[in-house]
Structures are given as C-alpha cells and as structure tokens.
Amino acid sequence: MSAIRCDLCVIGAGAGGLSVAAAAARLGADTVLVERGAMGGDCLNTGCVPSKALLAAAAAARAVRTAGRFGIGAPEPAIDAAAVYAYVQAAIAAIAPHDSRERFEGLGVRVIAAHARFTGPDTVMAEGAAIRARRFVLATGSRPLVPPVPGLDTVAYLTNETLFAGSTLPGHLLVLGGGPVGVEMAQAHRRLGARVTLVERATLLPRDDPELVAVVRSTLEAEGVTLIEGTGVARVAPAGDGDGDGVAAELADGRRISGSHLLVAAGRRPVVEDLGLEAAGIAAGPAGITVDARLRTTNRRVYAVGDCTGGPAFTHAAGHQAGIVVRNALFRWPGRADRIALPRATFTDPELAQVGLTEAQARAARDGDVTVLRQPFAGNDRARTEGAPEGLVKLVVRRNGRILGAGIAGRHAGEQIAPWCLAIARGLRVHDLAGVVLPYPTLAEAGKRAAGAFFEPVLFGPRTRWLVRFLARFG
Missing domain, CATH: 3.50.50.60 (FAD/NAD(P)-binding domain)
Structure with a gap:
C-alpha cells in the first residue's frame, strides 16, 4: 500500500x-x-449545462413557431430529436475541458x-x-431523490441523470415534481413538441414568491403544459390496455393519467x-x-x-x-458562508430569479416594517418592443429604504437580478438603485422604476406640491 x-x-x-x-x-x-x-460532476454532465442547452434548443423552436407575431412567416419547426440531443452533448463537450x-x-x-x-x-x-x-x-x-411511490420500481423512469442521454423525444412526458428542474424540463419538452403533464403535490415552485410564480404558471399553461397542483401521485404502474405504451399514474385524488415517459424531478x-x-x-x-x-x-x-x-x-x-x-x-481566516445574498433562478421563459427575503419571509421577520414595490414589465419599453411584456419586478424593503429582497419574473431575470444581489450583500437602500443612470431601452429599467416608486408618495405628495407652488411666487 x-x-x-x-x-x-x-x-x-x-x-x-x-x-x-x-x-x-x-x-x-x-x-x-x-x-x-x-x-465536472452533476452540473456539467447531467444538470445545469445539458438542461440549459435543451432549453436553448426549445427556445429556438418557440421562436420559429411564434415568428408570425413579428410579421415573419415561418412553417411549424421540424424537430430533429437526434440533432437536438447532439447539440446538448456538444455543449457539454465544449465546456468539459475546463473541468x-x-x-x-x-x-x-x-x-x-x-x-x-x-x-x-x-x-x-x-x-x-x-x-x-x-x-x-x-x-x-x-x-x-426518488420518492417512495408504490409501483415506481415496476416502471422505467427518467431522472436528470438519464434524461439527456436519449435520441428520441417523449410522446407524452409525465413530470413528477414542480420544482425548478420539473418546470424547466416541462417547458422545454413542450416546446419541442411533446405533450407534457406536470404533477406537484403542493404548488408550482413552492419556495418562490407566489406572485412571481403566477407569471411562470400562466405561461406554461398558455403553451399547453397540463399542470396538476395540490395532489400527489398515489401509485404508478406500466400502462395497461387503453392507456397505450408507457406509464400510468393514479393520483391521490383518484384521477388517472398516463404517458409515454415519466420524469422524476422530486428534489435531491x-x-x-x-x-x-x-x-x-x-x-x-x-x-x-x-x-x-x-x-x-x-x-x-x-x-x-x-x-x-x-x-x-x-x-x-x-x-x-x-x-x-x-x-x-x-x-485560517474565519470566513463564514452567507446565505442572505444567495440568489436563485429558474430558467423557464419567462425566467424567475430571487435574492434575499420574499414578501412572506420579510413580513414574518420584520413584524410590519415592510414595504413592497412592484413594476410590471408591461410598462417597460424594451419588453414591449421584444413582444415580452409578461413579468414583474418585486422589491421588499424596510421603511427606511433598506432592501431586504428582490424578485423578478420576466425575460432574462437571471441576468437582471445581479445588481440586487450586490445591493443586498452590501446593505444598500433603494435610493442607491433609483439614482443609477441606465441605458435606454433596457429591461433593467423596470428594476430602477420599482426602486423609484418608493419615493413617489413623498415626491408627488401634497407637501411637495405646496412647496413647488410656494417657490413659484418668487419667480
């Protein structure tokens, strides 16, 4: 030895x-x-990298499918499943040398x-x-995490470790779990042409702000993903007569669903x-x-x-x-891990990103010392020009203006959350963000406008209006 x-x-x-x-x-x-x-572990080989590559392929299919809204005619995209999965593997291979x-x-x-x-x-x-x-x-x-669902050991099922190794797309994908992996893969496969049914025993993205989750939910439903929330899977079995090939699932509320493939996305x-x-x-x-x-x-x-x-x-x-x-x-420097400023993002379209406290967490922790600021993407010029007005910026701040949390549901939310991560990490206040000059038109202006809304009650209130009228007397 x-x-x-x-x-x-x-x-x-x-x-x-x-x-x-x-x-x-x-x-x-x-x-x-x-x-x-x-x-490279899970992130490179079976997690972040392949899932985002698949989402990119799905976004391309969606762009072709919806090009007509911009006055550009395009036929229904032809999905070459083998080529899609080859693209996913190529993305892994391109990053692999670094690891x-x-x-x-x-x-x-x-x-x-x-x-x-x-x-x-x-x-x-x-x-x-x-x-x-x-x-x-x-x-x-x-x-x-493979939950103890009766019958799961009798069927073939997918996890993120096996999902990206195929060469054909599911006909009807059943997704067990409504967390980030579940919703991302549900949308990706739907956009690539599969029927998708997602089952979540609680609510979609249960750790995120419900107001922001609603933006993601409405988009998934509009794109044809069947969402079943508030009930779990009681048991699964191989599909029998009348169900076709694949997997049949009995839900806790007695409903029965079936599909060609089952993706278990119930956590880690x-x-x-x-x-x-x-x-x-x-x-x-x-x-x-x-x-x-x-x-x-x-x-x-x-x-x-x-x-x-x-x-x-x-x-x-x-x-x-x-x-x-x-x-x-x-x-031997006693550094400590900081979870307060740790962001998270779900890369659906629109994306959902959060950092710091949600509204519910802040209200529970601050006993009323909370102000919530909102700015819909519908009021953002860049979002309008890109045909993506769905979304919301939501800020949670103290009465003194200190930022406790920020959440964004909208296009490129994962990119837009960056300044708010800095703000929370450095203990900044809303005036620090409201006073920043940003290029026009950008999606980030929605965040700035949300921060500026903190000052509107005072800035445009009766006292300020009186002051303007009073000063006007002096020429």
Whole structure:
C-alpha cells in the first residue's frame, strides 16, 4: 500500500470540489483530488449545462413557431430529436475541458480516479493509497431523490441523470415534481413538441414568491403544459390496455393519467453513504453532512461544501462555499458562508430569479416594517418592443429604504437580478438603485422604476406640491 501526504485532499470533482482544488493548487498548496465518476460532476454532465442547452434548443423552436407575431412567416419547426440531443452533448463537450483531468493536472493537482473512503480522522483510502492530508474537503454532491411511490420500481423512469442521454423525444412526458428542474424540463419538452403533464403535490415552485410564480404558471399553461397542483401521485404502474405504451399514474385524488415517459424531478438528496464518515468522526444524516458557519464538519480537519451539506443545491452556492473553505483551510481566516445574498433562478421563459427575503419571509421577520414595490414589465419599453411584456419586478424593503429582497419574473431575470444581489450583500437602500443612470431601452429599467416608486408618495405628495407652488411666487 502506497502513502500520499499532502496539504489538502478534496473528495468530489463537481463545482465545489473543482473550485477548491483549483484555488488551492494555484495558491501553492499540495493538492490531491479524488473523483470516482466524471469530472465536472452533476452540473456539467447531467444538470445545469445539458438542461440549459435543451432549453436553448426549445427556445429556438418557440421562436420559429411564434415568428408570425413579428410579421415573419415561418412553417411549424421540424424537430430533429437526434440533432437536438447532439447539440446538448456538444455543449457539454465544449465546456468539459475546463473541468478536465488534464487541466487540473496542469495546475499541479494530483487527480485520482477512484472511490474515496475515510479509515480514520486524518486518512482516506483511494485506489490502494492511504492519503494523509492536513485538511480534507468533502464535495460529494447529491443525486436525484426518488420518492417512495408504490409501483415506481415496476416502471422505467427518467431522472436528470438519464434524461439527456436519449435520441428520441417523449410522446407524452409525465413530470413528477414542480420544482425548478420539473418546470424547466416541462417547458422545454413542450416546446419541442411533446405533450407534457406536470404533477406537484403542493404548488408550482413552492419556495418562490407566489406572485412571481403566477407569471411562470400562466405561461406554461398558455403553451399547453397540463399542470396538476395540490395532489400527489398515489401509485404508478406500466400502462395497461387503453392507456397505450408507457406509464400510468393514479393520483391521490383518484384521477388517472398516463404517458409515454415519466420524469422524476422530486428534489435531491446528499451523497453521504459509503464514505467512512463514522471512522473520521464526521456527523451526517439524511439531510446531509453537518457543518458549522465556517463549513467545518464535526472533525475539525474536514470541511464540506455544496449539495452534500444539505444546503441550497446550486452551483453558485458551492462556488461561494469553496471560497470560504479555502480561506479557512489554507489561511485560517474565519470566513463564514452567507446565505442572505444567495440568489436563485429558474430558467423557464419567462425566467424567475430571487435574492434575499420574499414578501412572506420579510413580513414574518420584520413584524410590519415592510414595504413592497412592484413594476410590471408591461410598462417597460424594451419588453414591449421584444413582444415580452409578461413579468414583474418585486422589491421588499424596510421603511427606511433598506432592501431586504428582490424578485423578478420576466425575460432574462437571471441576468437582471445581479445588481440586487450586490445591493443586498452590501446593505444598500433603494435610493442607491433609483439614482443609477441606465441605458435606454433596457429591461433593467423596470428594476430602477420599482426602486423609484418608493419615493413617489413623498415626491408627488401634497407637501411637495405646496412647496413647488410656494417657490413659484418668487419667480
């Protein structure tokens, strides 16, 4: 058995692990990276990248289909499913070199393609080698949560790990789950020509502001996605006579639906099993690995980042946490992870993006010290010229003008949320955003107008009007 000694050992080559390993190596730390699967993890191979590529293909089909509203005649688009999936794989291949073993070895990282398992508080076994490091970082990610629905083990079903590997599109896709993955893939497949039925036991995008979710819901329904909210799936089975090929589902309310394919998009669960965590004194459970504000586990030599901690399952969250860990592990600088300014976005069309507190969260936390500002996209000139007036900017602020939260449902909301992330991270107030000069016409002006609405009751109120009339007497 060989022995490896290093400064830092990172387990998992997804977004968080790669960020830690790259930064550590470039800072001069002797770094080992262990990954048993594909470099790049879920985000590159089965998550963010392929899903956004599929959404882009679907948006192209939608653009052709709706070109007539601009006076441009176009036939119904012909969908070449094999070419669509080839485009998705090409997008992965184009980004893969950035996450590749060759790149990281070029940075000085020793990459080991093997399963890693702790055998003690300061030792990990991988590929027959005992790795002893001053610090370890767990970045093992998450995998699709498969709910205990009776009969699910009797049917073929898709998850994000298998959805993008096909070459044909579903005839009728049943989507189990109305979170971001469920709604994005429902819209993408509908735009590519499939019939789609989405079942969500609660409400669509249940973690987001209902007023903003309503914008997304209305668009999905207008495009032909069948939404079933407020009831779950009681059981599934192979489709029988009269249902055609595929899957039949009985809902909790007694209704029966069937489709050619079933996509399970019911959430994620942290990967924490078979890592020898007990041998290392690392506490973990179904919700993930236990960490403190500095992302240290119960073993002070070991940190954890990303989905395996049970926190927000976002690539950008893992990247933020990676920076915190590098500061703590290498510089012993007690940085802490910040969730207040952590944004999230659902890349439907229109997109939905939020940062900070929702209206409901702010009212619960602030006991009435809350003002809500709204600006519909229908009043934005750029949205009108692009034929995309659906949407809303919604700001949640304190009475003193400090910004508590921002939400946008509309075109390019994921891009437009950026200044509001800065505002919340830096404790800015609405006058800081209302006074910014923006180019015209841009969608971002909707946010500025929402911020400016905070001052309208005073600016255009009786006292100001009296002052204007009074000053007019002096010429």
